[in-house]
Amino acid sequence: MNPVVGLDVSKGESQVQAFLDKGKPYRKSFSIKHTLDGLDSLLEFLRDIENLADGKQPSVILESTGQYHMPVIQFLEEQQYVYIIVNPLISHRARSTNLRKVKTDAIDAYHLCELYYKEELEPYKKRGIQLLNLRNLTRQQETVSSTAAQIKLQLQSILDQVFPEYRGVFGNLYSKISLQILSIYPTSEEVLSVSESDLTGKIAELCTTRSEKWAKKGKAKKR
Numbered sequence: 001m002n003p004v005v006g007l008d009v010s011k012g013e014s015q016v017q018a019f020l021d022k023g024k025p026y027r028k029s030f031s032i033k034h035t036l037d038g039l040d041s042l043l044e045f046l047r048d049i050e051n052l053a054d055g056k057q058p059s060v061i062l063e064s065t066g067q068y069h070m071p072v073i074q075f076l077e078e079q080q081y082v083y084i085i086v087n088p089l090i091s092h093r094a095r096s097t098n099l100r101k102v103k104t105d106a107i108d109a110y111h112l113c114e115l116y117y118k119e120e121l122e123p124y125k126k127r128g129i130q131l132l133n134l135r136n137l138t139r140q141q142e143t144v145s146s147t148a149a150q151i152k153l154q155l156q157s158i159l160d161q162v163f164p165e166y167r168g169v170f171g172n173l174y175s176k177i178s179l180q181i182l183s184i185y186p187t188s189e190e191v192l193s194v195s196e197s198d199l200t201g202k203i204a205e206l207c208t209t210r211s212e213k214w215a216k217k218g219k220a221k222k223r
Contacts, residue, residue: 001056002021003020003059004060005059006109008109025113034071046060061116062084063088086121152174155174163186163187
């Protein structure tokens with residue numbers, strides 16, 4: 001036997017169809033949620049197929065759906081199942097040759113199983129959960145960095161309009177002490193409205209790692 005399980009993956013859930021061998025579908029298609037309970041039920045189903053196929057572990061075939069299929073892929077890797085990720089163009093071409101043009105998740109899962117027996121498909125090269133997580137973290141880091149850069153540019157633009165003298169007061173405009181002082185004294189008028197001792201004391205209070213002499217330099221620059 002050459003069992004396979006087809007998954008039509010969508011946001012938060014998948015439609016499941018199994019074949020025990022070519023031309024031998026097993027049970028009706030059903031859906032699972034991408035939750036712990038849902039994936040556990042998928043694992044139970046995969047093990048049932050394995051028992052029916054004389055101990056041969058079924059392959060799993062699914063279309064590439066970006067982030068939607070990531071929870072399923074991680075789960076399959078944890079359970080050490082071979083899976084095949086199909087380019088959507090290939091599966092669409094296979095469906096278009098079928099006389100039935102109706103598109104439903106159940107039919108798509110069925111077609112994926114048929115495609116498994118028609119094409120010479122290579123198992124997806126396992127990258128490991130840690131590598132997948134690292135890739136996701138890298139994308140998130142790039143997004144955060146891009147957002148931070150935009151915010152810094154917006155802050156510079158606003159400062160140039162309302163408090164141009166503030167540029168250069170601190171070596172790092174975006175340091176913690178700089179942003180704290182700016183939140184307390186957002187304009188030059190507010191800085192000049194307080195005494196030197198009060199401003200020096202506030203800087204020293206916020207930055208305990210620096211000396212009072214350094215704090216006075218900050219006051220002098222603001223003037």
